[in-house]
Amino acid sequence: MDIDNKNENNNKVSFISEVKSFSFETIKIVVISLVVIIGIRAFVMQPFFVSGKSMEPNFFDGDYLIVDEISYRLGEPERGDVIIFHYPYDVREYYIKRVIGLPGEKIKIKDNTIIIYNNENPEGFIIKEGVYLPSDVLTMGDYEKELKNNQYYVLGDNRTASADSRRWGVLEKHYIVGKAWIRAWPVSNFAVFEEINY
Numbered sequence: 001m002d003i004d005n006k007n008e009n010n011n012k013v014s015f016i017s018e019v020k021s022f023s024f025e026t027i028k029i030v031v032i033s034l035v036v037i038i039g040i041r042a043f044v045m046q047p048f049f050v051s052g053k054s055m056e057p058n059f060f061d062g063d064y065l066i067v068d069e070i071s072y073r074l075g076e077p078e079r080g081d082v083i084i085f086h087y088p089y090d091v092r093e094y095y096i097k098r099v100i101g102l103p104g105e106k107i108k109i110k111d112n113t114i115i116i117y118n119n120e121n122p123e124g125f126i127i128k129e130g131v132y133l134p135s136d137v138l139t140m141g142d143y144e145k146e147l148k149n150n151q152y153y154v155l156g157d158n159r160t161a162s163a164d165s166r167r168w169g170v171l172e173k174h175y176i177v178g179k180a181w182i183r184a185w186p187v188s189n190f191a192v193f194e195e196i197n198y
Contacts, residue, residue: 064185101153
């Protein structure tokens with residue numbers, strides 16, 4: 001009888017020990033996973049839902065994007081990048097636009113044409129946007145702007161329905177969150193976005 005009780009007590013202790021060990025391992029895995037997920041979410045990438053029509057025909061209302069947040073900590077936005085940023089006049093709002101003008105450049109929009117003046121092209125060159133825009137898309141307006149350091153000129157792809165640098169001015173770099181990296185939804189339009197070569 002005593003031996004049976006002893007074995008039963010040993011089994012109970014063993015079971016309790018296993019449960020504690022399992023619980024500790026589970027908690028450890030959950031904590032590590034949360035640290036990794038929160039770290040990735042805060043410093044590497046984050047989700048973004050497109051709202052509105054300003055980036056049609058390339059991005060549509062409801063598209064679910066994964067935003068690369070780390071590239072611009074290591075480098076600079078490039079012409080053609082599609083970026084997500086805090087709207088300068090209400091930082092609670094997020095906008096999505098395409099980078100057209102880079103720091104130190106002069107941007108001129110006239111007769112539905114975008115001309116860029118920079119050190120490499122002091123006489124200016126016309127941006128050819130046929131890689132991502134249909135030929136019938138017009139960039140209306142008559143604008144001229146010189147960009148300082150850390151300033152960017154951004155436009156929506158839907159040029160007739162976009163509140164962009166033509167309306168509210170240049171974008172300072174510190175407002176930029178990151179660049180569109182992956183369209184994850186809808187699945188039928190899944191895409192990984194690569195650098196555009198003009």
